[in-house]
Amino acid sequence: MKHTRPLSLFGAIVAVAISGFAFSGPSEAQDMKFFRIATGGTAGTYFPIGGLIANAISNPPGSRACEEGGSCGAPGVVATAIASNGSVANVNAIGSGAVESGFSQSDVAYWAQTGTGVFEGKGKVEKLRAIANLYPESIHLIASKDSGITSVADLKGKRVSLDEPGSGTLVDARLILQAYGLDEKSVEPEYLKPNQAADRMRxxxxxxxFFVGGFPAGAIVELASSTPITVVPIDGEGAEKVIGEHQFFAKNTIPSGTYEGQQGDVQTLSVGAQWVTSADQPDDLIYEVTKALWxxxxxxxxxxxxxxxxxxxKETALDGVAIPLHPGAERFYKEAGLTK
Structure with a gap:
């Protein structure tokens, strides 16, 4: 397999169930297809979800894991979930051919494929294609209780991590600050992964x-167990402005008790987490991968x-997908009656 970039750019590799490879004959082994899924930081939600999906599509029919009642995946596919900097880094890696697929926020995927938004003037990732919408990602704004921060406006002059370059969180944090009349100069910005930011807060x-991901997020759960925190709402006029200007955001609720010490539901925003790939990936391969997912x-x-x-x-697999489906995925959804 050709690598156009060193795999180390994406951090640790999670080797997941390759039992189908281990129990295949020599001729079958030569036909194995290695399929990487670029995810996000290890403290987020993309990383464990990527591991689950990689595991699911890596056990071909006839493998021991499949025969013993586990997941029966795509024939001849061995998948790995790779830790990365997040959405922006992932779509760029897919565009360059450095990885076969990855996770991206719905807004980042659209901007990349169309060359708009944060990708304006940077070139399109025209061949970016969707496999599936996965789940809603909640935008978390976490503050230490001692900071006294209870609203986005209270961030002014405070030490705030916006996540690292290449992450979708950084893109969204900038949009949210702007909607509330703030910017990076209004705060003391830092650019850290959520687990690093949590360590600093501790x-x-x-x-x-800021952190964008499914709840409960491991880094925040761990932080809340030892340090009093506030889950800060992203609501009111600022939130309405974000939704009005960017179609990929939706109102969202982090339920009461999601994190230790959180009393009451917290209103925020969300974007979709999507699994994307390149139009250059073979149609039959993406068809089998999509079929195995569902x-x-x-x-x-x-x-x-x-x-x-x-x-x-499967019923929400096409929600919020604003880039073209990969033909292999589209074939599956047509067979499943989800598209015409």
């Missing part, structure tokens, strides 16, 4: 940080493997 060196055994794995797994459904 040490008293960070007032707030089989009954994968359903069991998703339901049991992560709290957001139950939100990943």
């Amino acid at each position: 040490d008293g060196a960070m007032d707030a940080f 089989n009954d055994n994968t359903r069991k794995l998703l339901d049991a493997g992560h709290s957001k797994g139950k939100s990943i459904t």
Whole structure:
């Protein structure tokens, strides 16, 4: 397999169920297709979900895992979930051929494919194609209780992490600040992964940080268990402005008790988490990968493997998808009666 970039650019590789490879004969092994899924930081939601999906599509019919009642995936496919900087980095990697697929926020995917928004003047990732919409990603704004921050406006002059370059969170944090009449100069910005920002907050060196991902997020759960936090609402006129200007945002609620010490529901915004690939990927391969994503055994794995797994459904697979479907995925959805 040709690599156009060093794999180390995307951090640690999670080797997932390759039992189909282990129990195949020599001729079958030569036909194995390695399929990478670029996810996000290890403390976020993309990473564990990517591992589940990679596991699901890596056990071909006839493999031990499949025969013993596990997930029966795509024939001849061995998938790996790769930690990365997030949405922007992932779509760029797909565009360059460095990875076969990856996760992206719906807004980032659209802007990349059309060369608009944050990608304006930077060139289109024209061949970006969708496999599936996965689940809604909640925009978290987490503040230390001691900071006194209870609204977006309170961030002014505070130490705030906006996430690292290449992340969809950084893109959205900038849009939210702007909608509330702030910008990066209004705060003391830092650009850290959520687990790093949480460590800084635990040490008293960070007032707030943004994170976009499914709840409950591991880094925030861990932080809340030792440090009093506030889940800050993103609502009111600022939120309405964001929704009005950018069609990919929707109102969202982080339920009461999601994080230790959180009392009451918190209103915020969300974007869709989507699995995307390149038009250059073979139609038959993406068809089999899509089919494996939505089989009954994968359903069991998703339901049991992560709290957001139950939100990943075939019925919502096309929600908020604003870029073209890959022909292989489109073929599956037509057969399933979800598209005409």
